[in-house]
Amino acid sequence: MPGESKKNQSLHMVMITAFFLPKIGGSEKQLFTLARALHKQGIAITIITRQYDPILMNHEHVNGIEILRFSFMNMPMMDLITFNLKLFFWLIKHRNVYTVIYANLASSHAVTAALIGLCCKKKVFIKLGGSGRYGDLMTSRHSLLGKIKINLLRNSTARYIAVSSEIVEELRAYKFPEQSISLIPNGVNSELFYPISDQKKKEIRTRLDLVHDAILFIFAGRFDLSKNIITMLIAWHKLGDQKNHMKLLIIGEGPLEQNIRQVITTKQLQNSIVLKPFQDNIQEYFQASDSMIALSVSEGLSNTILEGMACGLPVIGSRARGIEEIITDGYNGFTVDPDKITRVTETIRKLGSDKHLRKKMSEKASQTIKEHYRIDHTVQRILPLISS
Known part of the structure; x- marks a missing residue:
């Protein structure tokens, strides 16, 4: 609605995802669908991801959405450290530009987002896309770093978007605050996916x-x-x-x-x-x-x-x-x-x-x-x- 779009023009969301175009899976596809839908509502969108191929542009616009790709050291652990350091300092430097942070999946970048939320008093949303043994939480509990990550997230000011009731139950089981959990299912672009004759x-x-x-x-x-x-x-x-x-x-x-x-x-x-x-x-x-x-x-x-x-x-x-x-x-x-x-x-x-x-x-x-x-x-x- 026009009135809603005008009201949302003061909002600027930074969306963080480990992978993005052209390497795009289910969660990244949903992120892009949501980004475009929010952009239509008048919200400025910046997507930050990893530059996993040096031939990819480090800054471009797609459908009116800004995409930033940060280079990183392609070595075990150093890839996470270098990307998250660059992400942290970018979020600090541009804290007066954006209003909301949205982390796609509870990976290491979600911890960076949560820390920025605390020190810069920003709204942070972390979307959990999976449940069960291959889900965001279950895969983290088997390592010391994973357990530390869960503890940091649980004690942050971030809000958690669960796409299914099972993920809601998992968040509760891991003692995440009830008021920080929102059940918001994924959505489909019905202009692209529809039945035919x-x-x-x-x-x-x-x-x-x-x-x-x-x-x-x-x-x-x-x-x-x-x-x-x-x-x-x-x-x-x-x-x-x-x-x-x-x-x-x-x-x-x-x-x-x-x-x-x-x-x-x-x-x-x-x-x-x-x-x-x-x-x-x-x-x-x-x-x-x-x-x-x-x-x-x-x-x-x-x-x-x-x-x-x-x-x-x-x-x-x-x-x-x-x-x-x-x-x-x-x-x-x-x-x-x-x-x-x-x-x-x-x-x-x-x-x-x-x-x-x-x-x-x-x-x-x-x-x-x-x-x-x-x-x-x-x-x-x-x-x-x-x-x-």
């Missing part, structure tokens, strides 16, 4: 060189242990001859890529699985697909699942808490125990063979996002916190 789907499949005569399942994400991709491949193999009318499109990159390729070869799945690296136009791959599979061991509030559902994809998801908060079993998708591989296979078979069920769940999936997980919903929740 069957005819348009055929056109996109032709352009992307995807199959026309098969039910297309999609997985998109980083190739690491937390995503449970090998389990998905084993379940897919158990489909037997039914794979003949179904295809699995796997999009991503990561440390397990060779393992994934080996399983595909060993199980002779080359004819039913297509492997692609991360795609800038991921929304078109979602729109070209019929269903999604996401068997993560743990999950905060998956951007990929939200984006897929926004495009009308019913999801077969694991029973990770963050996934169960989005998917209602039998309504807009299915939740399964990944350890029960036969059950996973049966669910893929059921969704792949029932066109009426897919259509019904597709409508419910996109409706779920429209009603609860649009980026403007996220902005409406965060604006009162940063402007009060």
